Amino acid sequence: MTAPEDQMGPDRDTEAALWCLALAEEDFDAARDAALDQWLADDGNAAALRRQLALWDHNDALAALPQMLQLRSQALEDFRSRNERRWAPAKRWRLSRPWQALAASLLLIAGSTAIFLLQGSDVEYFSTALGERKTIGLEDGTTLTLDADSAVEERFSQDRRNLVVVRGRAKFDVAKDSLRPFAVTAGTETVVATGTSFSVEKLGTTVDVVLYEGKVTIVRAARNEHFETLQPGQSLALPSSGPLHVAAIEPARASAWTMGQLDFSGEPIAGAVARVNRYAEKPVVLDPSVPGALRVTGVFDAGDTSAFAEGVAAVNGMTVRVESDRLVLTAA
Incomplete structure (x- = not known):
């Protein structure tokens, strides 16, 4: 006996399209997070989601067309209105006819890139100099x-x-x-x-x-x-x-760099040096004698490269060799 069409499960790409929309929602709660983890445990499902994300990622110009923006807005509104029923914990994934139409709309938006001529988005470039x-x-x-x-x-x-x-x-x-x-x-x-x-x-x-x-x-x-x-x-x-x-x-420590401090807690020496050198007119260089397993702990003012080098050297029994264009940390 064949199940009624309204009770038939969707194919992977349809499910993936719905998950793309779910991920775009502001309120992706714990229940949906657990459901996504369970769904992604199937390698075929994970591959389908990657395909849909790739389609969405190359869809900028198509989505900018007024009719496509309207279609996606309507789809998202439909998604929201059905959200409570869709994510009821006791229910398995079942698509009614309206959900099938919604998924088809999403797939149309993602898949129509082969029909429309796509143009890249405008690119803006933001950068900072050393120490900035x-x-x-x-x-x-x-x-x-x-x-x-x-x-x-x-x-x-x-x-x-x-x-x-x-x-x-x-x-x-x-x-x-x-x-x-x-x-x-x-x-x-x-x-x-x-x-x-x-x-x-x-x-x-x-x-x-x-x-x-x-x-x-x-x-x-x-x-x-x-x-x-x-x-x-x-x-x-x-x-x-x-x-x-x-x-x-600790979020406050991890974001200390935004306030001009570099806060290290067991940071590998190479990573700490790389971060310090973003502020350094005279960079720190590691001599080959410095063990790669060495870790750095401490708070330093961004831009005070000498204090960093001297502090690391003092704690670890090392020396700092000052050269014209760099500070060389050397194991004693």
């Missing part, structure tokens, strides 16, 4: 804070808010806008957020994400991996190879 920090108000109401020697590209459209951390570190206090998903990319890692506060940093071959408020989802498309969701007060290190590392942080 900058706070920028973006057109959507988001506040961007750039660390020293950092750069971010902004690619906003009427439908999406995409940014790229080119180098250094940036903090994002995101303005809520359910119709315009907010995504930050650094290297091959993408952070998707709505209405939240977080930072993204390129540090060598590692991308570090720190979440201060709200929720973010990390998409590791290049490595074909599961999504990682952070909670406030957590940081996530995403190396180019090897395991991920989630750690608890």
Whole structure:
């Protein structure tokens, strides 16, 4: 016996389209978070969601068309009106005819890129010099804070808010806008957020994400991996190879750099030096004799490179060799 059409389960791409819309909602609660984790446990589902996110990511010009903006607005309003019934904990995923129509609308918006001629979003470039920090108000109401020697590209459209951390570190206090998903990319890692506060940093071959408020989802498309969701007060290190590392942080200490201080708590020496050198006219250089496993703890004024080098040397029995253009830390 065949189940009635209204009770038939959706295909993976339809479910993925609905999850894309759910992730764009401002109030992605714990029940939906658990449901998403369960759904993504299936490799086929995870692949379908990656496909839909990729379609959405290349959809800026199409979504800017008035008829498409209207279609997506109607779809989101339909999503909201059915939200309470849709996420009832005791129910399994079932799509009624209206839900099937909603999913079809989303797939149309995502998939029609093959029909319309797409044009790239305007690009704005924000950067800071050595020793300079900058706070920028973006057109959507988001506040961007750039660390020293950092750069971010902004690619906003009427439908999406995409940014790229080119180098250094940036903090994002995101303005809520359910119709315009907010995504930050650094290297091959993408952070998707709505209405939240977080930072993204390129540090060598590692991308570090720190979440201060709200929720973010990390998409590791290049490595074909599961999504990682952070909670406030957590940081996530995403190396180019090897395991991920989630750690608890104190938000006030983790954001100290925005106030001109560098606060290290067991920081690997190479990472600490890289952060200090964003403010250094005369950079710190590690002599090969310095063990890579050495860790740094302490609070330093950004730009006081000599105090950092001398402090690390004093605590670890090392010496500082002052040269014309650099400070060399050497193991005694």
